[in-house]
Amino acid sequence: LPNKCPISISEKIKSFFTDFYVTGDKGKKEYVYSKQLVNLAHREQVALTVDLDDVEDFDSSLAEAILQNGRRYVNLFADVVYEMLPDYKQKEVVAKDALDVYIEHRMLMESRNHQPGDVRDPRNKYPPELMRRYEVYFKMPSATKTMSVRDVKASSIGKLVMVKGIVTRCTDVKPILRVATYTCDQCGAETYQPISSPSFTPLVTCPSDDCRVNKAGGRLYLQTRGSKFIKFQELKIQEHSDQVPVGNIPRSMTVFVRGDLTRCALPGDHVSVTGVFLPLLRTGFRQMQSGLLSDTYLEAHKITKMNKMEDDELDDEAMSEEELKALTEENFYEKLAGSIAPEIYGHEDVKKALLLLLVGGVDQNPNGMKIRGNVNICLMGDPGVAKSQLLSYIDRLSPRGQYTTGRGSSGVGLTASVMKDPLTGEMTLEGGALVLADGGVCCIDEFDKMMDMDRTAIHEPNVGHCSDAFPRQLHLKIVVHVHVPCMQGLVQAKKEGTNIYVFLCHLRSWFTLLGDDTLSQPSKNSTHLLANHITFVHKHCSEPPRGTLKPLDMRLMRRYIALCRSKNPAVPEELTDYIVGAYVEMRKEARNNKDSTFMSPRTLLAILRLSTALARLRLADVVDKDDINEAMRLMEMSRDSLVHHAESTGRIQTVTDKIFALIRDMASELGGKTVKMADAVERCGSRGFRPNQIEEAIEEYEELNVWQVNQARTKITFV
Structure with missing residues (x-):
């Protein structure tokens, strides 16, 4: 094979694969990489992942060399594995693809046409990239800290780095040419061209001795059947907002993903990418135009989904029985709601509504008709009542959350925009906040600052886009949580005693709950408690103790909410009359009360969504009467918070x-x-x-x- 590594390094890598072991539970030696080599030889595994913690335990100098020159050591490890695989092959591979048949056929022809003493032209020798049916990846040491996008600079070229960011764009998975096979039209010789960059210049003239000596001028033609293609995908990751210095804009980085790592991330995912930082080699006029400058990319070795604001991996582990028992004990509903933004005083019902927003209702799809189960919430009120803080906490708690402001959310930034792919030149859609929050929560601050045309973009779960004859429709499944500041404030509300909010009727009914806690009448006791809470948080940077009720950890809440969302409770038939009667009473009361808010059939659907979300919270399969009562209580809380009741005498009811x-x-x-x-x-x-x-x-x-x-x-x- 070409690119033979020095004997010392080759022997060192071989001894690592054969001698490294870990001690099992019963004290037995487990040779981890020997098992992987057996799986590679039998085609039961397509990727060999080398943990640098294991390499460092075996030889610290080898681990440091891999970190400093990752691309070269990928080839060195791959060559050593290719030499060792025949010794680990214990059975013949039954399932063969077209490339296997092609290589076997060529080797059979070569054995027939060549004598044992003949020397083959090295230009016609099979390249190692064509013969390998596996990929080699490196896993960073566990003690390595993730870097931001702007910290990866020119000094990191060629090194293994681990970068954290949010995925903003993913291309389609397409085949990329790894080894091009050509056939000469005159002499029939085959020529192979390994390709390591996204673009290449095809060979035209046959380099074989027959064509050069006879001056036949044979031309080469690409044989796709004998060429090797692998899966390829390009990602664009952007640094988090908390990593951006003041006065700067977020930076992004291109990630090239190949083979088995494709389709590991979607737009909106928070990921940690381990890879080799490399320059992008251009050819032709592009290189002439760029001169000495070069674009860079990250060749991915490992992609891990991360929690949004923490440096740990996304925890998909199932909850134990002890954890479930501790969570579902008495007052678990109040405990879960109180764990949402515990540093914010009060707003108990609002926090319960936000908890149901995260859990969500049950989607119904009978006979193709879809009934959404998402709970959408709109918070309104005076400045300084922690509405934006609640939005920010929900954004951090949700695994897929997007936080945006109404003033900075145009129609393109909220939905999608047409972009030209720099790699393929195709026109593609780049998602906005609603697309990136697909399957999660989209938090929109200052919702009233948006234009009416942009505000109505959230009304339908489908984002339609038609620009320059580029029609597309994206089907989204999102939860919208918006914040609208009060237009006239508490004083004007006391003066007029009417609803002070101006909203389009269709958008108001689209929200499951609309809440405003600023219209609650302040008292001396509540004001004293609020002031004590704020001063304690300001002094200790944590929430004050609340007796035996301790806030739950954010990781534990994520796991419990994910478990709740796996349930699909149904409403029993015996509660149908009760729900209908309660809705009729609410309509009757709204008709008789001139100050009541608008009551539509969507209110009935909102009660069903909230009740199924409450049943999910109990991990139940059936909705009971208490769930419906609590759902109607939250609806009444929402309605009463928007209507200021006052009698003719001026006495507050x-x-x-x-x-x-x-x-x-x-x-x-x-x-x-x-x-x-x-x-x-x-x-x-x-x-x-x-x-x-x-x-x-x-x-x-x-x-x-x-x-x-x-x-x-x-x-x-x-x-």
């Missing part, structure tokens, strides 16, 4: 007044003076009131002798 009005209406509907306690608690609970609030209201009006409760506390009778 309290929670106790609202509960009394509900029970009074129930008595008038029944045509009597008695109401069952269970029915009253259920009606008030479905309207968003907590059990302790209902109990306090019943006791207060009982003391005022407005109604009486029997000794068993099962009936309420008006006096």
Whole structure:
């Protein structure tokens, strides 16, 4: 084989493959790489991954040499493996492809036409790239830290580096020519041309001795059947926003992926790429135009999906029974909701809604008709109430999340744009924020600053694009979480007592929940608690202790949410009448109340989405009545937060007044003076009131002798 390595290095690599072992659980020696060589010889494995931790334990100087000159040692290891494979071949390979048949046929012809003493022309010798049916990859040492894109500079050329970033573009997987095989039209000789760059100049004149001596002028023709093609894909990764210095724009890097590593990442994934940093060799006029400058790329050896804001790998390990038992104990709903942005005070119902946004409802696809299960949320309110902080936390918690602002999100930056692929020259689509968040959460801040044309881009789950006769339609599955600042503020809301938000009706109904906590009336006690919470966070840079309720780790929450999303609970038939009746009551109340928000059939779908999300949170297969009540409570919370109730006297209607009005209406509907306690608690609970609030209201009006409760506390009778 060409490129023979020095004897010392060759013997060192051979001894590493044959002598290196790890101690197993039972104290036995396990020769890791000997097993891989057997699998390579039997075509059961197509890639040999060499862990540099193992190489460093065997020979630290060899590991350092690999880190400093990765491309050369890939070829050295591949040559040594090619020499050793015949010794590890224990059986014949049954499944053969076209290239195997081609090589066997050529070797059989060569053995017939050549005598044992003949010397073959080295130009017609089979290149090692054609004979190898495997790839060699290196895995970085575990102690190596990931680098940002801007830290990879000219000093890293030829070295193994590990870069962290977000994938912004992926090309289609296409075959790339690795070894070109030519046949001469005059003498019939075959010529092979190994190719190591994306572009090459094909051979035209036959270099064989027959054509040169006889001056036949034979021309070469490419034989695709005898050439070797491998899978190829180009990725574009961009550095994270927290790695960009102030006043700079994010930098990007091109990654070339070959063979078995293709299709390992999608746009929007946060990845860590290990590879060799190399210059891109140009040919022809492109090299003349660029002069001494050269583009660079990263030749990928390993692609690992990472968590968004941490340097650890994405944890796909299943949860143990002990972890599930600790999570599903008493008050697990409040514990999970309280673990969302624990440094932010209050907003309990908003955090519960955000938890259901991450879990999501169940998608329905009966007979081709699709009913989405995604929960979309819009938060509105005055500045300084932590809406943007909640958006930022959800962006970090979601495995596939994109954070963007309405002022900087044009239609192209939000959906997709037409780009020209610099490698192939084809016109391709480059996704925006909604495309990169496909299958995850898209957080849009300052939603009201967007233009109306751009704002309506989120209305449909399909992104249509037609520019310069380039029609495309992208089917997306995303969750949208937006933030809209209040237009007139709390003071104006108190003054007018009306809804202060101006939204298009179709967009308002598209959101499952719309919330605003700024209209809650501040009190001296709540203000004191809020101030203590903020000062504690400012002093200790952490949330204050809350008794026995400790926030869950973000990694554990990701794993539990992923487990919840694997469930597909269904709504039983016996709850159909209950859901229909509750929706009819909500429509009736909205029609009788002039200050009520718009109520559409989408509200019923929103209740179903929230109830299935709550069932998922319990890891249940069936939705129960408590899930529906909690879903309706969140809907009432959302509606009440947008409507400011005020009587003609100017007195603010309290929670106790609202509960009394509900029970009074129930008595008038029944045509009597008695109401069952269970029915009253259920009606008030479905309207968003907590059990302790209902109990306090019943006791207060009982003391005022407005109604009486029997000794068993099962009936309420008006006096």
